Amino acid sequence: MAAAESYPDDLKYHREHDWARIDGDEAVLGITWFAQDALGELVHFEAPSTGSNVKAGSSYGEVESVKAVSDVIAPLSGEVLEVNQAAVDAPETVNEDPYGSGWLIRIRLADPGEVDALLDLDAYKQVLAEQ
């Protein structure tokens, strides 16, 4: 059962429909309501391995629904500390709760300065208006 449309105002956003929750020198990453709605019910999350590095603007994995595959774009660079096993085992969790239990990975930030380049909620809403 997919979540109702929402975009929390305490998150940072990337125009490829990804979000980041900053927590000191770490960040939790995921995809936005818009992304999960466009894909439909997810059936697969191809996650990076812990210890690997993700680069801002590059793909760090894939999410797949019955009809489509999509790269997940990293909004920030860093080392993968943890992969959300719930998203791997039950990908529909991402549809149900894209900002909570449907988080994808947690990273240690390589360059906290990159956060400044991310969009706040108002700027992301502009992106949505353009879709």
Place this chain on the structure above:
Amino acid sequence: MSTTLLRTPLYDRHVALGARLVPFAGWEMPVQYEGVIPEHRAVRADAGVFDVSHMGELEVEGPRALDLLQSLLSSDVAQVEPGHARYTLLTNERGGIVDDLIAYRVDRFRWLLVVNASNRDTDHAWLKEHEISGSDVRDVSDEYALLAVQGPHAIEKLGFGPAPWNTFAEERIDGVECMVNRTGYTGEDGCEILCMAEDAAQLWDGVLARGVTPCGLGARDTLRLEACLALHGNDITPDTDAISAGLGWTCALDKEFTGADELRRIKAEGPARKLVPFVMEDRAIPRHGMAIDGGGDVTSGTHSPTLDVGIGMGYVPSERAGVDTELQIDVRGKARRARIVKRPFYKKGEG
């Protein structure tokens, strides 16, 4: 320059239901309403309805209609009595598959062929080209709408009694006269209902009012793949012969029809490649076009909502086509393991 997409008589109904519409074979069709997975489950457990009015209907009529169809279709259609239907192939000289279709014998001298939307014009031209005196071929697609109502409760919800598969009869639903065919493309019980195009909305409303779930082309694909039913354009094409495709059972090889010689030769020698169903053993979803190790390729693939695993069909060299053979599928650069299984993936009643 964009081509205008065609719309079935039910387009407004799909929009009103909030369907996601996509181009398919030149038509603007609903791929999903609530979602592919819930719609798939509705058909497996209960009853779903698909608008398949984009499909083509070709009428073949006349004292020599049977002769024409016998020479062009793979099955021995002389055996098909009025009120009965047959799944069959339109073949070319190489034994390849121009289209797969269902031929309905309406009466002694009149047949209705229900063909794939993408092949409607090709099939019509093919039949017209071979028309013989005493047989008349007409494309009547625009006169009709077609709804597929499928699922274990489909017949009961429509208020019909049981009838043998591959037969059809005239019925009325909410005042709409229709031809109810006991056929389907999902692996479930159910029927496909033909009515006049102008009655389509009334029929659709009547079916929905009886508690049937609207389902889109997304679920139609996951359902047919679980049942190991071929999709023309993916699994079968004019370049794939009927024997390699595992459709030799539709071919009356003791009859003369287009490509019969070639099919007899392929059957006698054994085909070089065979279409096989497989399940993924690694977590991955196979997709059309992916390479299979040893010289094969995936022709259809998806996530199976019933089995909760990736499933697919593809051609592999015949020596590797045995059940339980391990395959490697190249899924976007990574080799993922799969295993050939016995068809079908899913049998009704086992979900």
